[in-house]
Structures are given as structure tokens and as C-alpha cells.
Amino acid sequence: QVQLVQSGSELKKPGASVKVSCKASGYTFTTYAMNWVRQAPGQGLEWMGWINTNTGNPTYAQGFTGRFVFSLDTSVSTAYLQISSLNAEDTAVYYCARGTPYCSGGSCYSIWYFDLWGRGTLVTVSS
């Protein structure tokens, strides 16, 4: 079964760190980019960036540099999101999402849509 299974909810104190995992199954992990998307309570979707599952090279969106780290363990087909120095504004659901490239006329592009999502991990930051 093709799926992304994320780790469970986390409750953290301000200043702490958290590491969210996203385990892929049912497909070749290194064939697709892995993205991270944040959704604050009652808000819309916000793209955090992506990681190249072949090279491990991460790309961070504006506003997600410094405290956010994407990493991989390809031996277990798992992507990770680590957030340090947590504050209340980091309270959100964090989704991993597989990126499938757009293809046309036999060529595929380095842009994609998200065809497979994890169920999300709620991270709550509260003292």
C-alpha cells in the first residue's frame, strides 16, 4: 500500500526541539521528492520546502531557514523534520507530501504536485 506514515502528536515547551518522522512505503522512496507543509490552527497550507531523496540536499522556503532541518534515512525510507528553539507560533500540523513531477510530451519537469500526503503531525508548543 502506497502511503506516508507520520509520527504522533508532540507537546513541547518553548525553547525545546522536536523531530517529526515520515515513513514511506509502497513505492521507491528515492524516486520522488519529499516536501513539508505547515498548517497552523484554522489557517491555510504553507510550503516549508523539500528534500531531494536521492542526494539528501534540502531546499528551504522563505521563513523556514535556520531553525528547520530536513533529513533522510533512506535505509528505512524515512524523512525527518526537526525544529529547534520552538515557540508558540510553531504550533501547527506538519504534513509530509510526496512530489510527483509534471510531465508533458515525454518530458518531465522539476516542478511537481503533491499526490500523496501523510496524515499530519500536530506539534503543540506550550508552557
Place this chain on the structure above:
Amino acid sequence: SYELTQPPSVSVSPGQTASITCSGDKLGDKYACWYQQKPGQSPVVVIYQDSKRPSGIPERFSGSNSGNTATLTISGTQAMDEADYYCQAWDSSSVVFGGGTKLTVL
């Protein structure tokens, strides 16, 4: 930075056609896709590459993209279509989401 603008809410009667717009500068020159998100659930892609429908998505969902506007159209809207809908595109190697539209079926 690039922005995609959606109406905050759209209402439609059951069986009627709902149209949700997404506006951005020269959006028609980019690929647009649409996600449906129901309360407490993960987003699901309903349209990609402007007008393609993934397997398992009902035929009543269709999309178009031209000029500065992409449109998601739901024909014969059903109560189960009530959800938040987000458009998404790429600009300068970054993913951009619209702010989302709450579709109410009443």
C-alpha cells in the same frame, strides 16, 4: 513574492455548479493544481496540471487555467464536496498555495 488569491468562501446549492477561482500574475503560464481538504483530514489533490483529474476523483471535478486565473469547477455539487479548497502553483522554484476557499453546500 508571488501570490495566489482565492475567495474566502463560496456557497452552492446541491446539484448546482460551483466555481472557485485562483488569481495570480500570469498564472496561465504556469501549471496549477487544486487540493480538497475536509475537516481533520489531509489534503487530497483533485486537479493537477491545470485540468487533469487523478484516478478516483469524480468526473464532476474539472479545472481550467488561462490568463491570470485558474478555475476549479464542480458540476452537480454534492454535500460530500463541502470542504476547503486550495490552489497551488510554482514560481521561481518555490511552491505557492492560495489562501483557501471554504465551499459550503446548502
